[in-house]
Amino acid sequence: MATYAIGDVQGCFDELEALLSLVRFRRGSDRLWFVGDLVNRGPKSLAILRFVTELGDDARVVLGNHDLNLIAVAAGVRELRPRDTLQEILDAPDGGALIDWLIRQPLLFSEPGVPYTMVHAGLPPQWDTDEAATRAREVESALAGKKRGKFLAHMYGDQPDLWDNGLSGWRRLRFITNALTRIRYVDADGRLDLDEGGAPGSQPETLVPWFASKARRSRGEAIVFGHWATLQIEQALDPTHRVFHLDTGCVWGGSLTALRLEDQRIFSVPSQQSPL
Numbered sequence: 457m458a459t460y461a462i463g464d465v466q467g468c469f470d471e472l473e474a475l476l477s478l479v480r481f482r483r484g485s486d487r488l489w490f491v492g493d494l495v496n497r498g499p500k501s502l503a504i505l506r507f508v509t510e511l512g513d514d515a516r517v518v519l520g521n522h523d524l525n526l527i528a529v530a531a532g533v534r535e536l537r538p539r540d541t542l543q544e545i546l547d548a549p550d551g552g553a554l555i556d557w558l559i560r561q562p563l564l565f566s567e568p569g570v571p572y573t574m575v576h577a578g579l580p581p582q583w584d585t586d587e588a589a590t591r592a593r594e595v596e597s598a599l600a601g602k603k604r605g606k607f608l609a610h611m612y613g614d615q616p617d618l619w620d621n622g623l624s625g626w627r628r629l630r631f632i633t634n635a636l637t638r639i640r641y642v643d644a645d646g647r648l649d650l651d652e653g654g655a656p657g658s659q660p661e662t663l664v665p666w667f668a669s670k671a672r673r674s675r676g677e678a679i680v681f682g683h684w685a686t687l688q689i690e691q692a693l694d695p696t697h698r699v700f701h702l703d704t705g706c707v708w709g710g711s712l713t714a715l716r717l718e719d720q721r722i723f724s725v726p727s728q729q730s731p732l
Contacts, residue, residue: 460714461489463702464682467498471712474725491682492520492576497707505554520576521637533609563592577683578639581646581669582619617648655686667699
């Protein structure tokens with residue numbers, strides 16, 4: 457049995473099929489971890505959702521910002537944007553059931569005996585993985601509860617940008633959501649900067665990638681993540697960071713990448729998409 461963690465698919469179903477063929481994925485034996493952003497921007501988001509839901513226990517998924525966007529659009533609290541490719545899901549006879557399944561997915565995943573934590577974007581410096589899991593459950597409860605619509609309506613925004621245990625209400629949930637699904641850079645105080653999205657070296661000197669923060673409490677814990685297409689996996693990361701980045705920009709014309717957790721071997725197939 458092998459476990460393959462797969463980067464942001466974003467509707468690139470043909471590339472996913474090619475990647476699974478490359479690794480000789482065996483249903484019922486191997487498992488797939490998806491780092492979030494299953495849908496949007498690519499051409500076959502509906503096919504992706506149908507495929508992953510059919511995998512049952514062979515697949516584990518965490519929510520990414522594009523997945524949350526689909527949930528918010530379906531709930532009527534957000535409009536489709538010009539580059540969204542979600543209408544096919546919304547119109548499908550099983551679209552509602554697929555979105556209900558997506559709502560039930562966690563924002564962070566780990567399991568006993570597997571020395572990796574999976575999240576879409578990363579962790580703020582103030583949290584170790586145990587605290588991050590606790591905070592993630594707060595958002596998961598909001599998505600599952602009767603006030604889901606109100607949470608989704610208050611989910612968007614860049615503030616607050618600094619964690620405080622005293623945060624409450626929608627502001628608390630918004631920070632947690634941003635931290636787990638949107639983070640890239642932080643400053644010396646651990647404040648999120650959600651504007652900068654370029655490759656390391658392009659950011660202001662006051663910012664560092666979240667995993668390079670000297671104050672990072674999750675340092676030394678193995679974290680699998682995506683979200684950051686300009687942070688290419690070919691760039692050598694300091695082994696002490698213990699992070700494994702898998703978003704190689706398939707939907708942008710890059711590639712789709714998998715990491716075999718047992719031996720940290722990388723597999724990749726080229727994108728079939730025209731660069732956006």
